[in-house]
Amino acid sequence: MPFTLAGPVHSELLIKKSRFLGCVEPVAGREQAVARVQELWAEHPDARHICWALMAGGHSAANDDGEPSGTAGRPMLEVLRHQELEGVLATVVRYFGGVKLGAGGLVRAYTDAVAQALLGAERVPLIRTRVLQVTVPYAFEGAVRRELDAHGAVLEQVQHGVDVALTLEVPEDRAESLRSQVDDVCQGRAEWA
Template identity: 60%
Template sequence: MPLSLLHPVTSDLTIKKSRFIGCVQPVADRAAAQVVVARLRAEHPGAAHVCWALLAGGQSAAHDDGEPGGTAGRPMLEVLRHQDLEGVLATVVRYFGGVKLGADGLVRAYTDAVAQALLNAPKIPLVRTLHRTCRLPYALEGLARRELQQAGATLHQAEHDAVVQLSFSLPEPAWPALRARLEEAGQGALQWVEPPVAPA
């Protein structure tokens, strides 16, 4: 099961006079990650590089920010992948100390900055939330609401027309059992709406 982070955690390494300030933190998507990177650039105007790697929403990205290609962002991304993380941004701010590290030295430095931060990072299981919508006769509404509550689902909308339409979300692991119980109770009278109605 993929893991995410509870809150941001930092590291601070000095290697051959260069300072590497690492941070790993939870983010929702690439747009949120870019806001964080822009803020870091503003907070560290004297830094030589602000490199980053992202795993979020099924997407990955890595940016070397002027370091030789493949020596910063990609190694940082591999550390995140190795830890089975999702919804996580790794950043490393580098202040150049005047001594060149070479490609291998850079890879090690950026990898270590992220790995050190992750050593102290509290990880939490990442549970996907599913959104579902169903239509059912009025006679089944009470039973359906009880089943949703028992499954830990959140009811977002109930519309009453010729039939009742319920829109809800729930943790992915609870979905198969809830679906089976509702379909059995509905005996063919319950219909799933695709695509589901997203909560407002």
């Protein structure tokens, strides 16, 4: 089961005079992630590197930001994958301390910065949902609402006209069962959009 994070969590490591500021945080997608990296550059104009990794919307991305290829972004991304995270951006701001760490040292430093931040993070199960729209006769509205509750659906909008139009959000794995139950309750008179 994939997870996301409840909120941002930070870490700080000092390795051979270099300072690594790690952060893991929930994001909606790549656009928000890139904007967040730009904010970090504004907050840390003297930093040497801001490396990042993203798992969001079924896509992944990794950026070494000038570090040797494969020593920062990709190892950070592997930490996110290993933790089964989705909708999460990992960033590490590096202030260079004058001592080169070598490829192995860089991989460990960037991996550790993300892993340390994740130790304090609250993981939240990511439940995929589906939005459904159904129109039912007034006589069945109460029974339909009970089915929504029983299936963990959230009623987003209700419009009362000739019939009752309901817009709802339901966990994806319960959507077909809900449709079937509503059809049964409404004796085949439910109209799905």
